[in-house]
Amino acid sequence: MxxxxxxxxxxxxxxxxxxxxxxxxxxxxxxxxxxxxxxxxxxxxxxxxxxxxxxxxxxSRRDRMEGLERRAQVIGPKDAAAILFHADIGPGSVVVEAGAGSAWLTVALASAVGAQGRVVTYEERPDFAAFAEENLRRSGLRARVELRVGDVAAGIAEKDVDAVVLDIPDPWTAVGAAWDSLRVGGSIATFLPNVEQVRQTVEALRKAPFVEIRTLEIIERELEVRETGTKPSFAPLGHTGYITTARKALDRFL
Ligand SMILES: C[S@@+](CC[C@H](N)C(=O)[O-])C[C@H]1O[C@@H](n2cnc3c(N)ncnc32)[C@H](O)[C@@H]1O
The missing domain is CATH 3.10.330.20 (Vcp-like ATPase; Chain A, domain 2)
Structure with missing residues (x-):
């Protein structure tokens, strides 16, 4: 269709x-x-x-995210682009995500996996799941996404997936479920505003085991080109969140 x-x-x-x-x-x-x-x-x-x-x-892909209404914190194009690259998500990928929230990141994932890929998004709040569904329909990408109402930490039904992306406040609770769901070499990505949350997540990732663990903050600065002069935008370089990525392995170095 x-x-x-x-x-x-x-x-x-x-x-x-x-x-x-x-x-x-x-x-x-x-x-x-x-x-x-x-x-x-x-x-x-x-x-x-x-x-x-x-x-x-x-x-465009950016329009499909930024043209949507939002509730609570969303992941915008700056961080979504980095998550896609560092978690190795592309055409044909099968991706599990939580939580859907306003589905801004879901739209980026669904765009990246293409018509041959699949995104399964878990959202524990039925009101947010309904809001995410409406946004997905508006983005034109609803057919690429399966929405599940439930706690991702309780278990992920999908197995051998290419990536698990967690935008929840306590991703360490879902690291075990993510490891079980991923194929060997598959990627996990988390998005967290605070350093303390990153530490707790990285400790859980090491134990799983996940390897190639990296944490990044993406800082974007726009240049304003005007007839009166060209200069960096005065818009604040606001902190959004830290992106942590890692890959599933069966062994790790001690
Ligand atoms: C920050 S919002 C996600 C925003 C989303 N990434 C976006 O770009 O629109 C976090 C969402 O995760 C949901 N959530 C929190 N813990 C969860 C869990 N364990 N399982 C599923 N959903 C969860 C919350 O209800 C909330 O809607």
Missing amino acids: AEPEVYVLIDERGQRYLVSSDTRMAQVAGLGVLSLEKLRGALGRRLVVGDRSVLVLPA
């Missing part, structure tokens, strides 16, 4: 609105109802909607 078409509407302030042919109507908060025919005809151009003017483009 063909995947839905997804468009992004960008207003003059850079605000993004995602429109997917998979949602019941092209209902866009703040812009009203739009016909997909009209969007297709306006691709690459400015479209006047009521008293607003928006640029219509096919949605």
Whole structure:
């Protein structure tokens, strides 16, 4: 079955609105109802909607994340890109994730694994699972993702998976379940705001055993190019979280 078409509407302030042919109507908060025919005809151009003017483009991977609503903390493109590379996630990968939250990271994972891959996301809160499902539908990637309501630490049904990605506050509780689920050489990735959480996670990873354990913080600084001059953005270099990655092994050096 063909995947839905997804468009992004960008207003003059850079605000993004995602429109997917998979949602019941092209209902866009703040812009009203739009016909997909009209969007297709306006691709690459400015479209006047009521008293607003928006640029219509096919949605990029970034749009599919940043065009979604969010609840609680989300993982944005800066950290998602690093997780994908360091956890070796690409076309055809089978990935288990927890928790789904607002599904921002789920969208990045589903984009990366492609139509031949699979993402299984565990979320223990039914209200967040429902919110994640709506966001996935809006992103056009719902068909690539299986949503399970439950505690990932209680066990992962999927076996021989390529990667397990944990964005939960206590990933050390799920390290055993992740090890059991992964194929040999498969990757685990965790995302944590505090150093204390990283320490506890790394200790659990060493015991499992996982090897090739690395922790990174990604710092991104944008350059503003203007007629009046070019300079680094004043936007704060805010801390998001530490990414820890490791690979499943059967032995480790002592
Ligand atoms: C920080 S949010 C995840 C945000 C998500 N990565 C995103 O980009 O939108 C953490 C989520 O993990 C869920 N969670 C926490 N512990 C969990 C567990 N043991 N199993 C499954 N879900 C869990 C929480 O309910 C919450 O929705």
